[in-house]
Amino acid sequence: MLYIPKTSPETYVSSIVALNIHSPDGTGDWHSAASLDDDAFPLDFYLYGVNQKRNTNHLLGQLGIIDGTQRLNQLGYYPENTPVWVADHPRACVDYLYSSGLQTGIIDSAILDDWFPSFEDKQRVYALLDELEPKLNAKEKENLHLWKCRNPLE
Structure with missing residues (x-):
């Protein structure tokens, strides 16, 4: 199984790996268990936060x-380091x-319709984007605008 080191609310699992951990909301990716295979992704791709290559804190x-330990257990994965802090699906998408x-500027890899089936699910992503947008630089804001044009709420 994919190695998950000690995590915390400040250093957590995110991105594609978190999107593949089952959510009771019915959101996320369909690959699920495949993303938890050994060496499916390098650690610096899915571990976000303090002292990590990727950090949106x-x-x-x-x-x-959130504490995703139970969700991982439901997939048959019992990591040695618990609790396992993970991004919920909207946060994982935004990360x-x-x-x-x-x-x-490569905005086509995160496609909203692939992971969020309902309008309400997409609204949760957009709510996080509303929090994030004022803190972006001009180029990031431009890329976000392009992404929103390609990934509308409706």
């Missing part, structure tokens, strides 16, 4: 960071969008 604090799209 300065933009969103601890919004959407992934920020690090893989807004900073680079």
